[in-house]
Amino acid sequence: MKKETTAAKFKNWTISIILACLMLFGLQCYSKTSSLKFAQVSDVHYYTGQNNTTYKMVAESSKLLDDAIEQINAEPDVSFVMFTGDLIDKSFEKELSAFLPHTKNLNVPWYFAFGNHDTMIGGYLTPRVYMDLVNNYNKNYKFERSYYAFTPQKGFRVIVLDTIIRDRLTSNGYLGDEQLKWLDKELKDAQKSTVLIFMHVPILEPFNSPNHRLLDADKTEEIIKKYKNPIAVFQGHYHAAKITQKDNVLYVSCPSLVSYPNAFRMITVTNYRNKTVFNIENKETNLKNIQKLAKILVFGSSIYTGEAKDQNNTITIKK
Numbered sequence: 313m314k315k316e317t318t319a320a321k322f323k324n325w326t327i328s329i330i331l332a333c334l335m336l337f338g339l340q341c342y343s344k345t346s347s348l349k350f351a352q353v354s355d356v357h358y359y360t361g362q363n364n365t366t367y368k369m370v371a372e373s374s375k376l377l378d379d380a381i382e383q384i385n386a387e388p389d390v391s392f393v394m395f396t397g398d399l400i401d402k403s404f405e406k407e408l409s410a411f412l413p414h415t416k417n418l419n420v421p422w423y424f425a426f427g428n429h430d431t432m433i434g435g436y437l438t439p440r441v442y443m444d445l446v447n448n449y450n451k452n453y454k455f456e457r458s459y460y461a462f463t464p465q466k467g468f469r470v471i472v473l474d475t476i477i478r479d480r481l482t483s484n485g486y487l488g489d490e491q492l493k494w495l496d497k498e499l500k501d502a503q504k505s506t507v508l509i510f511m512h513v514p515i516l517e518p519f520n521s522p523n524h525r526l527l528d529a530d531k532t533e534e535i536i537k538k539y540k541n542p543i544a545v546f547q548g549h550y551h552a553a554k555i556t557q558k559d560n561v562l563y564v565s566c567p568s569l570v571s572y573p574n575a576f577r578m579i580t581v582t583n584y585r586n587k588t589v590f591n592i593e594n595k596e597t598n599l600k601n602i603q604k605l606a607k608i609l610v611f612g613s614s615i616y617t618g619e620a621k622d623q624n625n626t627i628t629i630k631k
Contacts, residue, residue, distance in 0.1 A: 345467065345584060345585060346468075346582070347581070347582045347583070348391055348468050348581045348582075349387070349390050349391055349580045350391050350393065350394060350508075351392075351393045351394070351576060351579070351595075352393075352510070352564070352576060352577040352579060353380055353393060353395050353576040353577075354395065354396040354397060354398070354512075354547075354549075354551075354567070354576065354577075355396075355427070355551055355566075355568035355569060355570060355571070356376070356377055356398065356400070356411070356568075356569045356570060357370050357398055357400065357568070357569075357571075358370075358373045358374065358410065358411040359373050359400070359401040359402065360406065365401075366609070367571050367572070367609040367610045367611075368401070368568075368570045368571045369570050370401050370570055372599070373401070373569075375602065376574060376597055376602065377411075377414050379598050379599055380576050380595075380597070381414065381415075381417050381418055383576075383595055383598070384418065384419075384420070384576075384578075385417070385419045387578060390419075390420045391420065391421075391464050392421045392422060392464060393420060393421070393422040393423070394422070394423050394424065394470075394510050394546065395423070396424075396425050396510050396512055396566060397425050397426060397428070397513075397549060398427030398428065398429040398430060399430055400429060400430060401570075402429070403431055403432040403435050403437045404435075404436075404437060405437055405445065408437065408442065408446075409445065412449040412450075413449070415450065416449060421452040422450060423452070424446070424472075425472050425473060425474065425510050425512050426458055426474050426475070426476045426512060427548065427549065428477075428482075428485070430476070431478060432478075432481070433478055433481060439474075443455070443458070457474075458474040459472060459474040459491055459494065460472050461498050467583045468506050468507075468508060468583075469498070469502035469505040469508070470507075470510065471502075471507060471510070472509075473491065473495065473509065473510070475487060475513035482523075483524045483549075484513070484525060484526070484527050485524075485525070485527065485549070486526065486528055487528055487531075488528070492528070492531060492532065492535060495535055496535050496538075499535065499536065499543075500539070503539055503540075503541050506542045506543075506544075507539075507542070507543045507544070508544050508581070509536075509543065509546065510545075511546070511548075512547070512548050513549050514526060514548070514549060514563070514565055515532050515533055515536075515545055515547065515563065516558075516563040516565075518547075518552040518565040519550065519554075519615055524550060537559075537561070539560075541560065541631065542560055542562075542588035542629040542631065544561070544590060545562065546564045546577070546579075547563065548565070548566050548568075550565055551567060551616055552567060552615060552616045552617075553565060553566070553575070553616065553617055553618035553622045553623050554618050554622045555592060555618075555621065555625050557627055557629070560629050560630075562590060562627060562629065564577065564592060565622075569597070571609075571610065571616070572603065572606035572607045572610045572613055572616055572617075573594075573596055573606075573607075573613070574597040574599070574603045574606055575595055576595050577593065577595065578592075578595050579591065579592050579593070586630065587631055588628070588629050589626065589627070589628050589629075590625075590626070590627045590629070591626050592624065592625050592626070593624050594623040594624055
């Protein structure tokens with residue numbers, strides 16, 4: 313009788329160990345390991361003038377920027393803000409010097425990718441001067457080049473690209489062989505992380521516009537496609553909302569803050585053991601009178617708002 317009791321205890325103990333191992337394995341497979349939340353603000357086109365131009369509410373850019381900052385500050389657990397180009401509308405030092413004090417109100421670090429309106433051929437506001445001015449207001453920005461990378465937290469790698477052509481007046485973009493080689497190395501070194509790429513001129517256009525596209529987009533996409541870890545590319549320039557998944561790569565185009573629908577993105581990325589989940593939200597301005605006027609100024613507002621799935625979406629990429 314004693315032997316049977318001991319055997320039964322051993323059996324029950326063995327079963328308990330197996331069940332505990334199965335539960336632990338299940339938790340490793342499905343439980344959250346890390347989460348990163350950030351805001352993407354694109355095409356602010358900050359302007360100190362008093363008149364709106366074409367379809368851009370540049371005369372209201374200051375109010376729209378402050379509204380976005382207020383909304384971002386109200387969000388819990390935001391890690392950083394990324395401006396994906398065209399922080400200012402005119403490439404003058406006085407415009408950037410007027411934009412920068414607003415960023416002091418942000419409760420979190422902020423970074424940026426250059427837009428075609430930020431620097432210009434032959435102008436005083438060169439990338440170096442621009443970056444030095446930014447650093448006076450932003451002590452997190454200590455990069456030596458106009459393209460750079462950093463690790464916001466374990467499991468994530470941020471890559472910021474400079475897509476701007478500066479030897480001629482154009483709205484097209486270009487990366488060039490040197491930057492593409494650097495991108496390839498960054499991606500190779502980050503294969504165990506979820507990679508977040510930020511740029512102004514998009515790799516994947518939200519709509520067709522030959523005069524605005526990235527001239528070496530094919531080369532860039534070929535490099536990105538080599539890597540199979542979760543990669544998301546956050547783009548601006550077109551002032552339009554669009555979300556497209558290509559296998560393990562997610563392309564997210566952001567609407568403009570200064571033109572309809574006067575919105576920005578709030579993104580939460582969660583790494584699990586076997587997948588990465590992207591929760592993408594569209595955040596419109598609270599300044600509805602400005603938004604209504606902005607809608608009147610655009611032709612075909614649905615081009616810029618996209619479909620419902622381009623505005624708010626949750627996308628899973630398997631590892």
